[in-house]
Amino acid sequence: xxxxxxxxxxxxxxxxxxxxxxxxxxxxxxxxxxxxxxxxxxxxxxxxxxxxxxxxxxxxxxxxxxxxxxxxxxxxxxxxxxxxxxxxxxxxxxxxxxxxxxxxxxxxxxxxxxxxxxxxxxxxxxxxxxxxxxxxxxxxxxxxxxxxxxxxxxxxxxxxxxxxxxxxxxxxxxxxxxxxxxxxxxxxxxxxxxxxxxxxxxxxxxxxxxxxxxxxxxxxxxxxxxxxxxxxxxxxxxxxxxxxxxxxxxxxxxxxxxxxxxxxxxxxxxxxxxxxxxxxxxxxxxxxxxxxxxxxxxxxxxxxxxxxxxxxxxxxxx
DNA sequence: ACGCCTACCTGCTTGC
DNA sequence: TGCAAGCAGGTAGGCG
Numbered sequence: 001x002x003x004x005x006x007x008x009x010x011x012x013x014x015x016x017x018x019x020x021x022x023x024x025x026x027x028x029x030x031x032x033x034x035x036x037x038x039x040x041x042x043x044x045x046x047x048x049x050x051x052x053x054x055x056x057x058x059x060x061x062x063x064x065x066x067x068x069x070x071x072x073x074x075x076x077x078x079x080x081x082x083x084x085x086x087x088x089x090x091x092x093x094x095x096x097x098x099x100x101x102x103x104x105x106x107x108x109x110x111x112x113x114x115x116x117x118x119x120x121x122x123x124x125x126x127x128x129x130x131x132x133x134x135x136x137x138x139x140x141x142x143x144x145x146x147x148x149x150x151x152x153x154x155x156x157x158x159x160x161x162x163x164x165x166x167x168x169x170x171x172x173x174x175x176x177x178x179x180x181x182x183x184x185x186x187x188x189x190x191x192x193x194x195x196x197x198x199x200x201x202x203x204x205x206x207x208x209x210x211x212x213x214x215x216x217x218x219x220x221x222x223x224x225x226x227x228x229x230x231x232x233x234x235x236x237x238x239x240x241x242x243x244x245x246x247x248x249x250x251x252x253x254x255x256x257x258x259x260x261x262x263x264x265x266x267x268x269x270x271x272x273x274x275x276x277x278x279x280x281x282x283x284x285x286x287x288x289x290x291x292x293x294x295x296x297x298x299x300x301x302x303x304x305x306x307x308x309x310x311x312x313x314x315x316x317x318x
Numbered sequence: 319a320c321g322c323c324t325a326c327c328t329g330c331t332t333g334c
Numbered sequence: 335t336g337c338a339a340g341c342a343g344g345t346a347g348g349c350g
Binding site: 008009010067082083084085086120122123124189191198199288289290 | 341342343344345
């Protein structure tokens with residue numbers, strides 16, 4: 001198996017990687033590791049200590065939380081891999097040519113290598129004590145305050161709910177939206193509001209829900225919340241069903257392009273016709289992120305009087 | 319709470 | 335053609 005993902009792993013992409021790794025490396029033993037880019041190893045482990053601590057570990061299971069791959073070790077510890085922008089985990093067969101973008105290489109007992117590849121070096125790998133992942137009721141720890149113990153649960157202590165969890169109901173989304181004046185797009189990208197949604201799936205979910213990205217969260221009707229809830233879950237589920245192939249330069253182990261890139265409705269379709277109404281897709285910038293929407297299907301934001309700095313159509317480019 | 323800014327990085331696209 | 339500026343965006347941290 002080889003992965004050549006090069007952009008934007010969000011929940012469906014990370015889930016796909018985790019499921020594949022579960023099939024391929026569960027049970028494997030890590031005999032040694034090389035850290036080729038120090039900063040890839042997250043605080044608090046220095047790279048040399050990380051290598052010492054991972055040496056000899058056996059992988060028991062691979063899962064996902066938010067946008068991180070969780071590599072559970074047989075002794076209860078957990079290695080977290082945050083892929084960020086360009087990170088990828090690759091299982092390379094014995095004798096495979098080296099990869100200049102491999103930042104951390106794990107040597108497996110059977111001769112294969114588990115490679116963490118990341119051209120832009122944004123991703124981070126951490127090694128933590130187990131525990132705390134199920135404890136949803138975290139106290140509001142302040143930013144920068146050190147956790148009591150470096151448990152994996154603490155790493156995700158400020159993350160919001162998993163949108164595909166059965167407990168993530170429309171009522172729960174409504175409760176989280178209540179009293180929030182932020183824009184919908186901003187909130188969907190906020191990992192403490194909801195975990196795993198990134199720029200692509202945020203735009204897709206809003207298009208599917210027919211909601212404008214600049215709508216204030218606290219102006220949604222009950223029906224609109226229901227639509228948003230359903231849309232978030234359906235775009236993520238569809239992404240997973242298509243193996244998370246949500247970007248054009250993605251190819252799988254056989255070099256075949258993924259399918260989901262052709263199924264995106266608005267993302268990077270600026271100026272192209274909306275699949276529902278034919279209106280050209282607009283592009284604006286929200287929170288420094290490019291944002292794509294249909295100006296007709298997703299009608300203009302309901303704003304508080306005088307608080308709208310500019311009409312959303314002003315930045316439309318073709 | 320919210321929005322905006324910068325830094326982290328490098329490959330690709332765009333424009334002259 | 336060649337080169338440089340601009341763009342892409344997940345996340346942490348800082349400021350107002």
